[in-house]
Amino acid sequence: MKNGGSLLAAGVDVGSSAVKFAVVQIADDGSEKILALHNERIRRRELRKVIREGYDLALQSAGVRESEIAYAASTGEGELVDFRRGHFYGMTTHARGAVFLLPGTTAVIDLGALHARAMRVDERSRVLAYRMTSQCASGSGQFLENVARYLGIMLEDVGPLSCEAKNPEAVSSICAVLAETDVINMVSRGVSRNDILKGIHLSMAGRYIKLLRSIAAEGDVAITGGLAADIGLCRALDEKIAEEKLPMRVRTDQNSIFAGAIGAAFWGGYRHQVLARRSSEAVA
């Protein structure tokens, strides 16, 4: 299943609030290229259907037929990806995707809907050390999504509004669900939504910095996962890092939220090549 002397692979990253798709091409000389990326928010629809439809859209925009994909890999909560050939653990795929998107990355922080994961990686995107948040969704992406809904703000607007905050209001980071009521209280006290959002971003950033410190991250930290698209959160992280004078800087790429899917696609392509080599050796 070669395509003009190159290999096509797909990655599907199933998160708890969105499914991300990547279609990539690996040329014979080893050069790697992204053909298409697609993000599909779940919004309580039937997951299997969301995955199927999103995958079709991704293939369509890559201009590729499903039969041409040499290897489709899942990552995240991948059980429902019926068409996958293999599955990769989230940490491996995010590391791979981050190093591809942002060469020079030495640490990755994957900010998803439920968990945050910090890992230190080498230049070949192997994970050297990692730490995850505990079994509580305080300060998670899901929480931010709920708050945005409550404020009647589209998720894309959260970041830009937060950047315009003047007097951020501190948020108790105790419980993701009850902190929502803190937000209701703030609204009723007349705190502006920009200040509320910034307060939440700062409290989340504080948590993530703690994670990064615990694995002794240094240098270029790539943000991946759904929250990577939130420039308000990225700025809050910058501010916290400057405040604590830490030896790191955070970076994002416009495609950072697809890091998991991209990593899965490349790892899948790699596994396909290894398998193909082994079987041809066996024949020989």
Add this chain to the structure above:
Amino acid sequence: MSAVEILLGIDLGSTTTKAIALDHAGRVLGRGITNTRSNYNVASRIVRDEALVQSRFELVRHAIAADPELSRVERSFIGALVRNFRKQQHLEQLERLESALDHCADALRYAPCREAVKEKLHQIDEAIRSRVPGHFSELAVRKSDFFRDLAAADYMWAAERFSDAKSVSFDVLCGLFDAAILEVENAATDGAFERHSGPALEQTLATAPAEIQKRAPKLRAAVESVRTREFRVLGMVGTGYGRQRLPFPKEQVRSEILCHGLGAHAMFAGTRTVLDIGGQDTKAIQIDSSGIVTSFQMNDRCAAGCGRYLGYIADEMNLGLHELGSLAQESTCSVKINSTCTVFAGAELRDRLSLGQKRSDILAGLHRAIMLRAMSILARSGGISDEFTFTGGVARNPAAVSALKELVKQNYGDRTLNISPESIYTGALGAALFAQRASEGRTVA
């Protein structure tokens, strides 16, 4: 006719706001409930108006019951009148929603596809309207009585039908609804009885059986006499999570613990232990023989173990809060839930569902989880004495109640468990009784 003297209690909870109107003798005249929103002033005004609307219906009922010729049709007439009234109210709210949606679609972001968006909204509006009569028919079972829930369910149903990933996506339509519903909810709608009782009355009479129609003049007169009746509020007390922000003076505010103690005592005089599971706190209260609090315990700030936990789960499943319990009761084999955190339990629920486990079994597990937490708070407050009264929104949930019964029996043996069908109003009732005491004190002085 003289003004009707009433006392008001308002319980501003984190999920719902409740009001109780008592007559001068301390009898409940009307109740009001609405979902709490960001504007506490609006929420308290809406429940207050709602309690007054219900009080007016109660007065209509009194007027009809007092006339032997009318009392035969009391039940069917009032039932139909209230349904038609609710339908009128709902239609009015829908109209506001439509214009709010239209207004939200004018935002700059939609400029490139405004025509398409408005076209979709128009289709959705029509589809939603076609479903309204069904919600208010005699045999209708509504998912929820709140406009927000009804409208959201209908809107999502229509949006899923009309959305199209290439022109106007489901996501865009959802975003528009989230913004528009806030506009609608944060506007008060007073004077509802004056506005809607007339049309509702005419609709009721037009479709009524002959035995009601031939009494039309007298029924009209009964409704008319109530429509213009004046209310005089003798006293008002507020309580609940949002009490610090209630729009009235400090001396008219009491803590939720006191109000729940007194409210539970008024409902069941033998009560010694009260468990109240509200939206975002769980309280275990011990009271003496006159309803005064002797000790209490509350949960930490974590939603696992409070009503919000179930609310979150209901949202997650696109269900109304009061459908959860009956669904859970269909369970044959309760699942053990691994997550503690509410958000994680929501994700666990989704995972389990997509792996094909039964909804009812998962829900039964979630109900047991919340009650296990309540039991530990009860133990810390001093255990469960006879009689034991369970209040708050969660007491209306049959699955929660049966989980509690089982755990109480296991841990404490036989206890009389009191649950009032109006238990969600316990705090508001306590507040209204405090208002009555205060107003009597004033008259004596």
